[in-house]
Amino acid sequence: MTGTPLLDDRARLRADPLAFGVGARVTVAVMADRYADVILGAVRGADATGLVLDTGDVSTYAGGSEADLLRWLTDLSAAVAASGEHAAIAVHLSRGCPGEAVCELPGGAGPRSTDVPAGRETGTFASAEWALYPLADQVTAGVEPDHMRDIHAAIDFARGNGTFRKSEHFVTRLEGDLGRVLETVLAGWTMVGRSVQHVTSHLTISVNSPSHRGARP
Amino acid sequence: MTGTPLLDDRARLRADPLAFGVGARVTVAVMADRYADVILGAVRGADATGLVLDTGDVSTYAGGSEADLLRWLTDLSAAVAASGEHAAIAVHLSRGCPGEAVCELPGGAGPRSTDVPAGRETGTFASAEWALYPLADQVTAGVEPDHMRDIHAAIDFARGNGTFRKSEHFVTRLEGDLGRVLETVLAGWTMVGRSVQHVTSHLTISVNSPSHRGARP
Numbered sequence: 001m002t003g004t005p006l007l008d009d010r011a012r013l014r015a016d017p018l019a020f021g022v023g024a025r026v027t028v029a030v031m032a033d034r035y036a037d038v039i040l041g042a043v044r045g046a047d048a049t050g051l052v053l054d055t056g057d058v059s060t061y062a063g064g065s066e067a068d069l070l071r072w073l074t075d076l077s078a079a080v081a082a083s084g085e086h087a088a089i090a091v092h093l094s095r096g097c098p099g100e101a102v103c104e105l106p107g108g109a110g111p112r113s114t115d116v117p118a119g120r121e122t123g124t125f126a127s128a129e130w131a132l133y134p135l136a137d138q139v140t141a142g143v144e145p146d147h148m149r150d151i152h153a154a155i156d157f158a159r160g161n162g163t164f165r166k167s168e169h170f171v172t173r174l175e176g177d178l179g180r181v182l183e184t185v186l187a188g189w190t191m192v193g194r195s196v197q198h199v200t201s202h203l204t205i206s207v208n209s210p211s212h213r214g215a216r217p
Numbered sequence: 218m219t220g221t222p223l224l225d226d227r228a229r230l231r232a233d234p235l236a237f238g239v240g241a242r243v244t245v246a247v248m249a250d251r252y253a254d255v256i257l258g259a260v261r262g263a264d265a266t267g268l269v270l271d272t273g274d275v276s277t278y279a280g281g282s283e284a285d286l287l288r289w290l291t292d293l294s295a296a297v298a299a300s301g302e303h304a305a306i307a308v309h310l311s312r313g314c315p316g317e318a319v320c321e322l323p324g325g326a327g328p329r330s331t332d333v334p335a336g337r338e339t340g341t342f343a344s345a346e347w348a349l350y351p352l353a354d355q356v357t358a359g360v361e362p363d364h365m366r367d368i369h370a371a372i373d374f375a376r377g378n379g380t381f382r383k384s385e386h387f388v389t390r391l392e393g394d395l396g397r398v399l400e401t402v403l404a405g406w407t408m409v410g411r412s413v414q415h416v417t418s419h420l421t422i423s424v425n426s427p428s429h430r431g432a433r434p
Contacts, residue, residue, distance in 0.1 A: 025346065027421050029246030029305035036427075058305075058346045058421055058426040061386050086247040087360045088275075090307045090421055092348065095386040129242065131309065132415065133350050168244060169278050170311040170417070171241050195429060199389070200348070204275055204307055205246050210253075211274040 018052065020112050021098030023063035024073065024091060031074070032085040042079035046072050057119035059092070067117040069093070070118050070186045074120060074179050081124040081178055081207040089205040091182075096198035116157075119183025119204050125215040126178040128205040129171040132188050134196040135173035150195060154188030178207060229402040230326035235269065237329050238315030240280035241290065241308060248301040259296035265290050275279050276309070281403040284334040286310075287403045291337060291396050298395055298424040306422040308399075310406050313415035314352070330411050333374075336400025341434040344394040345422040346388040367412060371405030394434035395424060 008058045013019050014135035030038045037057060043060070044210060050070055051064035073091060080087050095112065132151060163184045165173040174181045181203075206212075230236050247255045260277070268281035268289055287332060290308060297304050312329065349368060375381035380401045382390040389410060391398045398420075406418045423429075 021386070025421075027307070027389060028306050029248055031246055031250075031252035033248075033250045033301070035297060056385075058344055058390075058423045058428050062385065087243050088305070088307070090244070090305070092419065092421075093424035095267060096317065098386070108374070118404075125329045127275055133352060133417070135350060135352075168273075169238070170309060171242060171316070173275075200350070202309065202348075204242075204309075206275045 010109045011095055014112040017065045018063050019098070020095060020109060022066060022069070022095045022112070022134050023061060023147075024093050025059040025061050026073065026092075027059045027090040028076070028080055028087065029089070030080060030083065030085050034085075038080060038083045038208065041063055042076050045079050046075035059090075066095075066114050066186060066190050070117040070119055070182060073121065075109055075184050077126075077178055077182065077205065078122040078124060078205070081122065081126070086208045086210065087206075089207070091185070091203040092192060093185070093201040093204070094199075095189065095193055096196070101121055104196055107199070111193055111195055111197050114190050116187045116190050117183070119179045119186070121177050121217070122179040123217065124178045124207060125212055125217045126181050126205050126207050127170065127209070127212065128174045128181050128203055130188075130201070130203050131171050132192060132198065132201045134192050135198040135200060140212075146177045150192040151188070155192050157187045158184045159193065178205070181205065181217070227326050231329040232281065234282045236279050236315070237312060237326060239283060239286070239312045239329070240278060241283065241310050242276040242278050243290065243293065243309075244276045245293070245297055245304065246299060246340050247300065247302050247304045248308070251302075255300045255302055255304075257295060259293050261297050263292035265289050276307075282405060283312075283331050283407050284344050287334040287336055287399060290399050291365070292394055294399065294422065295339040295341060298339065298343070299320040301425060303425045303427065304422070304423075308402070308420040308422070310402070310418040311416075312410055313405065313413070317385070326414060328410055328412055328414050331405045331407050333407050334400070336403070337342075337396045338394050338434070339396040340434060341395045342425060342429055342434045343390045343393070343398050343422050343424050344426070345420055346385065347391055347402055347418070347420050348388050349409060349418045350416065351409050352415040352417060367409040371408050374404045375401045375409065393423070397434070398422065
């Protein structure tokens, strides 16, 4: 697709998560000899309803709606944590640009407004580092971006659900219930996405770290 | 610091890697029971000359020049790979914004031009997924950004050193010698940084994967 989509096309692109490029890439690294069993068990047990999955040697791609992604990511991460093994989980979220180096929605589908998906408690403590990137930050489909307003709203959300800890070099540190940490990140991503078409976010989660012994969500 | 820096301040900010916020966060996840020994050994053996290091429970922060970062990242990753254990290494690079949600160089230090640092061969095969983000994409200090030109130059570099494989959802897939993969990513990051002040990049590397048996760089 090249040029500026017609209005009908824009609305269609925004309404269809796969056409709009809504998805995640996830790398689960379990620090134990039995890593393959833990990862395969977690992937098999996670509810992937509504998602397209594609597993590679570096990450698993999941495409679909924000709410389906949050449910799946929470299931997957909670199952890894329930193994008791120390693990690092890297999550890369993207919406508004199905391609990579060259955006395939060049004319501007406009921002996709969705409800902030609701997360769930997992009972497991997690610490995490979070980066949120508003990209292609121009007026698209008549919507003026205001990403600083939206990023501050995302940080307010993190303060509200108790996961915000502090700012560090290049990232925001989140801590708390694993499910609430994921909820915060999906919320920030969708909130910034209300005025910016292309938004990505990167999260690195640590569970069952020797540094966390005794920590409770 | 608030407001627009004076010209002298801008030059000083660009010249000093730490003032300009040049650095990396790295998460090494070794998928073996002896993960702690492998990680600690790799960190101890890596040449950190010129860098400020700060190790946390989610990642290790390293601040300093692009060339020092590439040498350290190559040492660290090569040592992890030499253990023979399967590992995932997540690298987050940033330059041009020492803070996180709110950039601390608001008036615009301008882009920092540096030579593309030279990498080295490690003899180890790696596969990786790479994202490169030009941020704060406005004219700063009189320099007009042209990030698409620079991203295409970065991909040409990856084709030139043989690490480019293909585009996938949200990322570019790189394969080849671990040291050349890192060289590609540092090159893209510094090349885009010639016209854009704030540039981040995220890389997930897989080494010693069961999927790679017999693969040679």
